[in-house]
Each structure stands twice: as structure tokens, then as C-alpha cells.
Amino acid sequence: MRILLIENERLIAAALHREIGKAGLRCELSDEADAIRLMQEGDDSFADYDAILVGTVSNGGGLVTQLRRCSGHTIIIGLLGHRCVTSTIAYLRSGADDVLVKPINALEFEARLHAVRRRTHGHSSSELRVGRLTVYLDGRDPAVDGQRLRLSHREHAIFSVLALNVGRVVSKEKIYETVYGLTGSDPLDKVIDVYICKLRKKLAEATGGDRYIETVYGRGYKFEAPSEEEADIGPVAHIAPLSPALAADDGRHVSG
Structure with missing residues (x-):
């Protein structure tokens, strides 16, 4: 922050x-x-x-x-x-x-x-239930069915922005400004795409394929519980791995 x-x-x-x-x-x-x-x-x-x-x-x-x-x-x-x-x-x-x-x-x-x-942001409690996720708005990592989902500093910072706005579309620019304190611009805002991909992968692995982060093309991202139809589809068949350059973990500190 x-x-x-x-x-x-x-x-x-x-x-x-x-x-x-x-x-x-x-x-x-x-x-x-x-x-x-x-x-x-x-x-x-x-x-x-x-x-x-x-x-x-x-x-x-x-x-x-x-x-x-x-x-x-x-x-x-x-x-x-x-x-x-x-x-x-x-x-x-x-x-x-x-x-x-x-x-x-x-x-x-x-x-x-x-x-x-x-x-x-309209939340009276420090805990939110979103599908199988328990989201904590006090800085703790989220939990899936009671098991902690470990997130890096950057992943947690971006996840927190989405969670505070659950059910609402958040622009990539807003995420970048909130997490990095700067205005996003190519290629810097590509960083957000990378970490959204990492978050999706961790959430899918922890929930058996559930998709919690939706891309709203031209507007940004929306975090919400998967619909019953999506949850019934089962595990995601394949998640393409990140390139070595993009998969590099957090070497720099980012305030959350």
C-alpha cells in the first residue's frame, strides 16, 4: 500500500x-x-x-x-x-x-x-466467503476449505485488490496503480497479466479446477465464485506454463 x-x-x-x-x-x-x-x-x-x-x-x-x-x-x-x-x-x-x-x-x-x-469497499467483516475460498481482508492469505493458500507478496497484493472489489470489474490500470503506486503503461502493465495467470493457476490447483478470476475484455478482471455450471465441469484440462522469464518469483518488495 x-x-x-x-x-x-x-x-x-x-x-x-x-x-x-x-x-x-x-x-x-x-x-x-x-x-x-x-x-x-x-x-x-x-x-x-x-x-x-x-x-x-x-x-x-x-x-x-x-x-x-x-x-x-x-x-x-x-x-x-x-x-x-x-x-x-x-x-x-x-x-x-x-x-x-x-x-x-x-x-x-x-x-x-x-x-x-x-x-x-462496503465490507463490514474481515472475512468473506467466495465459493470454497475464505478471503481475509486483514492481510492474511486466503484459505481453501480451511487450508491456507500461500501467495507471494505480489500475488497477495493483486489478489487483495480483486477481493476488495469482489463481483466488480477492476481495470488493469487500477490494479497496477494500487499495487505499484504508479500509472501502468506497456510493457509495465504486462506484469499484471503475469500475476493474474499465477493466481489463476494456484486457485485452480487448490480447488480442483475452479475459475475465480474472469477476464472482462477491454475492461479488466473480475473476482467472484464460479457458477454451479463451471464448478460441475471439473478440473481444468491444461494450464500453459509461464516462460522462465515471466515465472521468476518475487525478487522485489511490493507493499500490499
Whole structure:
């Protein structure tokens, strides 16, 4: 996941950056002046982040209001130096999704982030049943009939995007932006095709041939339980192997 931290105090920013990194999340730093300048210039990059953290700034509530206008449904979390009911209320009324008190704990932060993320996608529970799959929206690998399906970092990141949008078409570009924090373009977005192929293969092997990821040509991919007719067909007869170059496993870290 791609996180933007807006923090005026450099030492605090460095400490928060280290702590967030412990959760395996990609964190970028900015200060209040730069954030305001970019918004005044009409920069729309704020919507590309999975979450924006607002730390020590001169007017937290005002900044959150501006960020909410230009960041769409991006998660916004306020960070307070000490517990303060008045400031908490101001943040929440301005459009923040949650408020934490510094110093933060990496595991608690990650758990809260997953909770807000699933609620923004309309999921009240951290578990979903999709066919024979149990999908966990708290960062754990999915399970098939109670048995864990082990996924690599990249596979898990892409699977999570699809699972959060179960039953809905997700464009290849959206997957690429969410997983890599960049705009996809040939040949880079071919990476998504590779990992969709890997995911399909693992799901088919674990379920006896069930197909959970559908290609919607010209639009993207859709994750959903196979229909009864598809499930009755039986195992997939053949899955073409990937080329050695494309089959190379995860050598680089990708935030999930």
C-alpha cells in the first residue's frame, strides 16, 4: 500500500516513517506547505495514495478538508501529539476516517488501515466467503476449505485488490496503480497479466479446477465464485506454463 505522510517536524516524520515501514508499507514524506502548494496547483496525485496521514501541521482540520476534496475516497487519518477530544472531533468532522495518537504502533496502524479500507469497499467483516475460498481482508492469505493458500507478496497484493472489489470489474490500470503506486503503461502493465495467470493457476490447483478470476475484455478482471455450471465441469484440462522469464518469483518488495 502507498502511504503519504504530511508532517512538518522532520524528526517526528523520520520516526513515523521507520515505524510505518515495519508494517511493510511504502511511505512517502511531505510537509504542509508542499501539500498545500500541490493542491493549489491542481495536482491530482493525492487520489493515487491508499492513505494520507496528517501529522503536525498548523491547521489539521482545514488541511483534511482540502485533502478530502481532491483525494476522492483515499483514506485520511489524523495523527495527534496527545489525546484531545476537541481535535479528534475536528478531524472527523473535516472528513478524516480515523484519528491516532503519536507515537503509533506499526501493527495497530496496519490493522486500522485494513479496517477502514474494507469498510470503504462496503465490507463490514474481515472475512468473506467466495465459493470454497475464505478471503481475509486483514492481510492474511486466503484459505481453501480451511487450508491456507500461500501467495507471494505480489500475488497477495493483486489478489487483495480483486477481493476488495469482489463481483466488480477492476481495470488493469487500477490494479497496477494500487499495487505499484504508479500509472501502468506497456510493457509495465504486462506484469499484471503475469500475476493474474499465477493466481489463476494456484486457485485452480487448490480447488480442483475452479475459475475465480474472469477476464472482462477491454475492461479488466473480475473476482467472484464460479457458477454451479463451471464448478460441475471439473478440473481444468491444461494450464500453459509461464516462460522462465515471466515465472521468476518475487525478487522485489511490493507493499500490499
